[in-house]
Amino acid sequence: MGRRTPLYDLHVAAGARMVDFGGWDMPVGYGSQIEEHRAVRRDAGMFDVSHMCVVDLRGAGVRPLLLRLLANDVGRLTAPGKALYSCMLRPDGGVIDDLIACYLDEKWFRVVVNAGTADKDLAWMKEHARQIGVAVVARRDLAIVAVQGPNARAKVMPLLPESARAAAGALGSFFGAVSDDEWFVSRTGYTGEDGFEVALPSEAAAGFWTALQAAGVASCGLGARDTLRLEAGMNLYGNDMDETVTPLESGLAWTVVLEGTRDFIGRAALTKQRDAGVARQLAGLLLEDRGVLRAHQKVFAGAAGEGEVTSGTFSPTLERSIALARLPAAAVGRVEVDIRGKRVPSRIVKPPFARHGKARIDL
Amino acid sequence: MSQTPADLRYTKSHEWLRKLPDGTIEVGITDHAQQSLGDLVFVEVPEPGRHVAAGDACAVVESVKAASDIYSPVAGEVTAGNPKLATEPELVNRDPYGEGWIMRVKPSGGAATETLDAPAYEAVAAAGG
Secondary structure, eight states: OOBOOTTHHHHHHTTOEEEEETTEEEEEESSOHHHHHHHHHHSOEEEEOTTSEEEEEESTTHHHHHHHHBSSOGGGOOSTTBEEEEEEEOTTSOEEEEEEEEEEETTEEEEEEOTTTHHHHHHHHHHHHHHHTOEEEEOTTEEEEEEESTTHHHHHGGGSOHHHHHHHHTOOTTBEEEOTTSOEEESOOSSSSOEEEEEEEHHHHHHHHHHHHHTTOEEOOHHHHHHHHHHTTOOOBTTTBOTTSOGGGTTOGGGOOOSSOOOOTTHHHHHHHHHHOOOEEEEEEEESSSSOOOTTOEEEOGGGOEEEEEEEEEETTTTEEEEEEEEETTOOSEEEEEETTEEEEEEEEOSOSEETTEEOSOO | OOOOOTTSEEOTTSEEEEEOTTSOEEEEEOHHHHHHHOSEEEEEOOOTTOEEOTTOEEEEEEESSOEEEEEOSSOEEEEEEOGGGGTOTTHHHHOTTTTTOOEEEEEOSSOOOOOBOHHHHHHHHHTTO
């Protein structure tokens, strides 16, 4: 038996299909995955993401700590509440995890990390925080509900406690705010739609979930979350990148700040890789024929060499199959993918595939 | 709960069989199977005229989650693949024992796959088979 979120009983009662995800028993879907996906693209859907871990970093040295630990530059976070997506790297440039860091005040940053990597992330952060006098506290007392879709914010607003409502209503994209009673609302997500991610005290989670349901927000599982994030061109840690690859090989060069002299862990390795020429890319693929691209299928890129699909699915928005694949840097144009023993033509495209309800690539 | 009509035969690999008046066998996947697969997005059916042995993989159903082979439960000649599934794969989800049929095979009398009645199949499905 895996770990359970505070919403576990509600998922089971709703008939969700439960699966193991990073050691947690999580709902993969409640019925039709495609309908859940469309609810988010067209209206509003909610996800229990309480398996993800909120981590508070507190102390006068917190900004210097994150300047060192993260490949993206928290020096850019000057407005309180502003958040940033970043990789946390090993000295050799391998990705320990990807996370969102939110600047709350000069002595307090909050980061949200993946479930499967939380233990090693905490150990890594604590090891570096100790030297600099920063406290690292995993907030397992908080549940997280992501509410996403064009109508998500409007449906969430009236259900927030009075204490959190005004600040939530004023949030710009990629900003977050914490209320006195520990509701942390941020305008972030993993679907390519507008919305909120709400971290809240565990004991308030069931009431919030039920109220959202009554407001017409569709319950969505990890299955729909995966097709939504892939359409939005977002990486999944463990599939699209891990400790064996760098952000530069993972479509995440835009999150790495090498300008200036900031001495972050992994910098030397990334500089060296960049100067030598990055040999691999994480590319988007659009299947030109029928079938479904799936992780681990082999990709043939002609003279450029071979690669592998890292995430693949059927895109409900495009009604075609899409994927992310790690390919030789020289691969361009058309490739072939081995789908169950048949080589099927696919086209290299630039993600995102879809965002804000609309296709973003030509079919 | 999934449906398992009593008038059909079943395989352990989750196909159902219906004997049609002309002696051909209509094959599809069970309600339990379509629920496990989730939303189907592609179905590949065999061409009429194809000769198959019992246990041959001759159709593929792909859902958002997974691809799965469909095996012919009898030896014989394919007389039809369901033409509607090319554009409406969701028929298998909506009506697995009716409009979502996958293929029809005219048996040639060779070896056939072991089949089960509805209660025996339900036991297989309940055991997570």
